[in-house]
Amino acid sequence: MSVKIGIIGTGMIGEEHARRITQQLTGGEIVAVTDVNLDQARAVVDRLGVEAQVYEDGQALISADNVDAVMVTSWGPTHEEYVLAAINAGKPVFCEKPLATTAEGCRHIIDAEIQAGKRLVQVGFMRRYDSGYQMMKAAIDGNRLGEPLIVHAAHRNPEVPERYVTPMAIHDTLIHELDTFRWLLDDDYKSAQVLFPRKTRHAHSKVEDPQIVLLETVKGVRIDVEVFVNCKYGYDIQCDVVGEEGIARLPEPQSLQLRQAGQRSNEILMDWKKRFGEAFDVELQAFIDGVATGELKGPSSWDGYAAAIAGDVCVKAQESGAIEQIDMPERPAFYA
Ligand SMILES: NC(=O)C1=CN([C@@H]2O[C@H](COP(=O)(O)OP(=O)(O)OC[C@H]3O[C@@H](n4cnc5c(N)ncnc54)[C@H](O)[C@@H]3O)[C@@H](O)[C@H]2O)C=CC1
Numbered sequence: 001m002s003v004k005i006g007i008i009g010t011g012m013i014g015e016e017h018a019r020r021i022t023q024q025l026t027g028g029e030i031v032a033v034t035d036v037n038l039d040q041a042r043a044v045v046d047r048l049g050v051e052a053q054v055y056e057d058g059q060a061l062i063s064a065d066n067v068d069a070v071m072v073t074s075w076g077p078t079h080e081e082y083v084l085a086a087i088n089a090g091k092p093v094f095c096e097k098p099l100a101t102t103a104e105g106c107r108h109i110i111d112a113e114i115q116a117g118k119r120l121v122q123v124g125f126m127r128r129y130d131s132g133y134q135m136m137k138a139a140i141d142g143n144r145l146g147e148p149l150i151v152h153a154a155h156r157n158p159e160v161p162e163r164y165v166t167p168m169a170i171h172d173t174l175i176h177e178l179d180t181f182r183w184l185l186d187d188d189y190k191s192a193q194v195l196f197p198r199k200t201r202h203a204h205s206k207v208e209d210p211q212i213v214l215l216e217t218v219k220g221v222r223i224d225v226e227v228f229v230n231c232k233y234g235y236d237i238q239c240d241v242v243g244e245e246g247i248a249r250l251p252e253p254q255s256l257q258l259r260q261a262g263q264r265s266n267e268i269l270m271d272w273k274k275r276f277g278e279a280f281d282v283e284l285q286a287f288i289d290g291v292a293t294g295e296l297k298g299p300s301s302w303d304g305y306a307a308a309i310a311g312d313v314c315v316k317a318q319e320s321g322a323i324e325q326i327d328m329p330e331r332p333a334f335y336a
């Protein structure tokens, strides 16, 4: 029997995820959708050719009898309300990043999930399912580098819209690295600082771009991340972990090398959809399988909360220019 899924938010990633579940993955079907723009929700149902009911709003979709599990792919500030409603209805929920836009919002979700007594939330940190990052993790865990000492990373987007403002470099973009490095290094953060180099002329007035985020972990690993969201040339994710006895470099996405007209070249991808396409497949299949077996295993609410705590401090560091301390509360046994 397939897992009957309702999607809240049928924008760019909501439609992508719905298409995946319908055309590529197994064990799940889209039976319900909603969006503040109901015409868009209807158009997505038509484009996918699914028999899904269009609900008036997210709350109606969550409480519908035909919905076994919920996917929240609406705008970040709406996530907390819908995830809480799904938990209260006892339904498993996949929530795109961020889990909530503040650490306080994530804490409400943690409290509700613990109260429910069962893991019901998977957060959309898809990099954990990327084969390149998984190879890096296996090398680190297998002690092939010795102890990790330094991480150099870059998160580059070709461009961002006018609504993208300076703190979004943290909450919307760096949030992926904030989760990835905790997982990769099995560590937590101790401090953060944000530096602003010379601003690119391609950034609009409300976003400082690029930014350099410097993090220190509890074990003493130093991390530098360049966040550059109007880099123009491509969607480019870089990561080197420097250990005592070696370095692990995130593999480049596979691409054909062309020798032509006196040039040797490789394509650089332009968006996250292609760069992490396979990771999204594995991530959502894991959610469907987790719902079917009653055991969700992916990134938890605690991971969403931990990334949000570090994110809030990074935003403070953007404003102060100082090195700001990150205090991570003790992880409850529930999330061990
Ligand atoms: N994991 C990843 O790499 C990515 C994650 N995302 C995340 O996915 C979420 C959605 O992003 P996009 O699809 O790019 O945005 P989008 O703007 O294309 O789509 C969001 C949709 O949510 C709808 N919506 C807004 N408020 C709503 C509400 N209260 N109830 C129902 N629908 C509502 C909007 O009308 C819109 O159709 C964001 O949280 C974003 O951070 C987005 C892109 C990549």
Ligand SMILES: O=C1[C@@H](O)[C@H](O)[C@@H](O)[C@H](O)[C@H]1O
Residues within 6 Å of the ligand: 157, 172, 173, 176, 229, 272
């Ligand atoms: O999640 C994503 C977007 O929302 C965000 O805006 C981009 O900066 C990220 O690269 C992408 O993965």
